[in-house]
Each structure stands twice: as C-alpha cells, then as structure tokens.
Amino acid sequence: MNTSATLKAEIKRRVKWSLIGAVARLPDSVQTLLFVSSVRKYGKRVPILRVVYSGCYRTHPIDRTLGTDTGGIYPPESVTGTNGPENGNLPxxxxxxxxxxxxxxxxxxxxxxxxxxxxxxxxxxxxxxxxxxxxxxxxxxxxxxxxxxxxxxxxxxxxxxxxxxxxxxxxxxxxxxxxxxxxxxxxxxxxxxxxxxxxxxxxxxxxxxxxxxxxxxxxxxxxxxxxxxxxxxxxxxxxxxxxxxxxxxxxxxxxxxxxxxxxxxxxxxxxxx
Ligand SMILES: C[S@@+](CC[C@H](N)C(=O)[O-])C[C@H]1O[C@@H](n2cnc3c(N)ncnc32)[C@H](O)[C@@H]1O
The missing domain is CATH 3.40.50.150 (Vaccinia Virus protein VP39)
Known part of the structure; x- marks a missing residue:
C-alpha cells in the first residue's frame, strides 16, 4: 500500500473506532432498546450499528450479577498503541x-x-x-x-x-x-x-x-x-x-x-x- 492509501486506511480505522466508542457509551437502557426485534430489524442495516448487534456492548449477565466489567470490543492497537492485527494479535x-x-x-x-x-x-x-x-x-x-x-x-x-x-x-x-x-x-x-x-x-x-x-x-x-x-x-x-x-x-x-x-x-x- 502507498503512503496516501495507508493514511486513508488509518483515518478510516480511527473514525470507525471512535464512532464505535460513542455507541459503546450509550446507556444500557438504549442498548437494550436497540435489541427490541422491531428496532433491531432496521438497526442491523445501519453499518455503524452492526457492531452493536454483536451483543458485546450490552451489560453481560455475568457483570450484572457480580458488578464486574467484562464487556466491549477492543482491537489490541486501541489499548496498546501497537501490537495490532498486522502482528497477528486479535481484538x-x-x-x-x-x-x-x-x-x-x-x-x-x-x-x-x-x-x-x-x-x-x-x-x-x-x-x-x-x-x-x-x-x-x-x-x-x-x-x-x-x-x-x-x-x-x-x-x-x-x-x-x-x-x-x-x-x-x-x-x-x-x-x-x-x-x-x-x-x-x-x-x-x-x-x-x-x-x-x-x-x-x-x-x-x-x-x-x-x-x-x-x-x-x-x-x-x-x-x-x-x-x-x-x-x-x-x-x-x-x-x-x-x-x-x-x-x-x-x-x-x-x-x-x-x-x-x-x-x-x-x-x-x-x-x-
Ligand atoms: C478474543 S479476546 C479473548 C479474551 C478472553 N480470553 C475471553 O475469552 O474473554 C483475545 C485477547 O487476546 C489478547 N492478545 C492478542 N494477542 C496477544 C498476545 N500475543 N499475547 C497476549 N495476549 C494477546 C488480546 O489483547 C485480547 O484481549
């Protein structure tokens, strides 16, 4: 990939993950509403919402029961700054x-x-x-x-x-x-x-x-x-x-x-x- 294509890909990736971060911060009540089947039917078609339908941003039953935090999706480079998928490390x-x-x-x-x-x-x-x-x-x-x-x-x-x-x-x-x-x-x-x-x-x-x-x-x-x-x-x-x-x-x-x-x-x- 040339430099401008790499830069474009990097910008796209950063925008995508900041939008996903914004969705992840939606309150649990809104996340739950997104899973009501009539809302979900249309929501799944919105590209940025698709990741929400992985279910990983809802408060998981184990966290609700214990008060722990085990939810979300984090690509390694978003939390380490390096060690991204190019090194084979998965989210x-x-x-x-x-x-x-x-x-x-x-x-x-x-x-x-x-x-x-x-x-x-x-x-x-x-x-x-x-x-x-x-x-x-x-x-x-x-x-x-x-x-x-x-x-x-x-x-x-x-x-x-x-x-x-x-x-x-x-x-x-x-x-x-x-x-x-x-x-x-x-x-x-x-x-x-x-x-x-x-x-x-x-x-x-x-x-x-x-x-x-x-x-x-x-x-x-x-x-x-x-x-x-x-x-x-x-x-x-x-x-x-x-x-x-x-x-x-x-x-x-x-x-x-x-x-x-x-x-x-x-x-x-x-x-x-
Ligand atoms: C799919 S998650 C699994 C998390 C946890 N094991 C679970 O099942 O809930 C994969 C994890 O592997 C970590 N990981 C990726 N490459 C790694 C490496 N080389 N050494 C240690 N951890 C790594 C990522 O940071 C990520 O947290």
Whole structure:
C-alpha cells in the first residue's frame, strides 16, 4: 500500500473506532432498546450499528450479577498503541461463561492444576475458572488497560467468593512469557492467528520435552487455528464439540453456539469421543 492509501486506511480505522466508542457509551437502557426485534430489524442495516448487534456492548449477565466489567470490543492497537492485527494479535471480546463452564467441566478433577488464559482480556473465563478447584487461576494479555480491569474484576470476585482460588492477570506477550507451572490447563479464545499459535505450540512442545511441564491440557474455544495443535506429535485430541450459549446469554455475543476443542499431552490423553 502507498503512503496516501495507508493514511486513508488509518483515518478510516480511527473514525470507525471512535464512532464505535460513542455507541459503546450509550446507556444500557438504549442498548437494550436497540435489541427490541422491531428496532433491531432496521438497526442491523445501519453499518455503524452492526457492531452493536454483536451483543458485546450490552451489560453481560455475568457483570450484572457480580458488578464486574467484562464487556466491549477492543482491537489490541486501541489499548496498546501497537501490537495490532498486522502482528497477528486479535481484538478483545469476552467469551460466554456458559461455554467456558461446559468446557472446563469436561476436564475431570482439576485440583493441583494451573489455569492460564492466554490473552485473558478483562478476565471473563478466569472468573468462571474460579468456580473450579484449580490451584491457581492466571491470565496474560498484551493490553495493559485490559489487565488492569481484569485485576479489578479479580478483587470483586475475591470479595464476593473468599473461599475460591484467587485469579490474577499479568501484562505479557503470550508467545514470550515463561510458563508458570508444571501442570497447566491453557485456555484460548481466539487470541491470535496461526503464526503466533505455532510459536505457542513450539513453546509447549519444548516445555514437555524438557519436563518444565509434566501435564498439559489445551482448551480452545472458536478454534480457528486447530490445525496447529492437531499437527503436534506430542498432543492428542480429547474432545471436540459445539456448545449452545446458555439461554440467558443469547444476544450478548455474536453467535448462538461455539465450537470447543480439547487436547491433552500424549502421556495424559484419554481416547477422543
Ligand atoms: C478474543 S479476546 C479473548 C479474551 C478472553 N480470553 C475471553 O475469552 O474473554 C483475545 C485477547 O487476546 C489478547 N492478545 C492478542 N494477542 C496477544 C498476545 N500475543 N499475547 C497476549 N495476549 C494477546 C488480546 O489483547 C485480547 O484481549
């Protein structure tokens, strides 16, 4: 692209995201009104409103219940200034708690294990992970403002559920961070493309080979780069399924169901079904 085309694209992108920001600040009552079916029918045709119909700007039921903030859509460059899609990093959008809950309930006893959300954003899956007896619940994201929000959410969850394992988020590039434990459940909700996912795979394989990790489970929601893990001789699929959103979450995300794939390291792989 030449300089003037690049500048035009940059201006267009900035205008688009400031308009989206304006829509995002509309009060919840207005957002709810936009979802009334007669309004929605016409609203969906207005280009700038289309993103509203992802459902991500409404106050999600989990936030309404807990008082947390896990909503919105943030392209990484809008919160980091760099690290945009040209580097393979994808935007923040929270996944549905019901899907995470269902996926984690497939893992059997998770006590002694460490949950890590690779690209944790505001920490919605970490909140769900605190419902399970993990030894630690950690998240990593390149976007510092999102990590700050995740840690504020962590304080809210800790006050509300003092008996649960505390969750904690860190600013880091997932492809460079050290792995924090020997027994890991690595969670992904579409944080980046195949190139960075291949780096993650190499990192996991090296850690399994030199026993920095003894046990690994990968839970991947919206698995656009599933082939990367399928090609690993050190991993085997445990399960692959489509899970519907809980009825209370319909309209709070762009889909109605979500694909989930789970892999285990070959030493701990039960048969795929
Ligand atoms: C689709 S969001 C998922 C957020 C959260 N896991 C969830 O499910 O609610 C993807 C997140 O990955 C983060 N991300 C993208 N590239 C990353 C990288 N290289 N290292 C760490 N985080 C990254 C983005 O900032 C964004 O918050």
């Amino acid at each position: 923040y959008m929270g996944c549905q708690p019901s899907i995470v809950r269902h996926a984690l309930s497939q893992l059997g006893d998770v006590s002694g294990r460490t949950f890590i959300d690779i690209g944790c954003g505001k920490g919605r899956p970490m909140i769900v992970a605190t419902e399970f007896p993990f030894d630690a619940v950690l998240g990593y994201d390149i976007a510092a403002p999102l990590v700050d929000i995740a840690n504020r959410n962590a304080e809210i969850v800790a006050r509300r559920f003092p008996g649960r394992t505390a969750m904690r988020a860190f600013v880091d590039d997932a492809t460079r961070m050290p792995l924090p434990s020997k027994d890991i459940v690595a969670f992904f909700f579409n944080p980046f493309g195949a190139e960075l996912m291949a780096i993650m795979r190499q990192k996991f394989e090296a850690a399994l080979a030199d026993h920095t990790i003894e046990r690994l489970t990968i839970v991947y929601i919206y698995p656009t780069c599933a082939h990367v893990y399928d090609q690993s001789p050190m991993l085997a699929r445990q399960a692959s399924f489509n899970t519907p959103y809980a009825p209370s979450e319909i309209g709070y995300g762009p889909d109605l169901q979500q694909e989930v794939i789970i892999w285990n390291d070959a030493r701990h792989a039960p048969a795929c079904h």
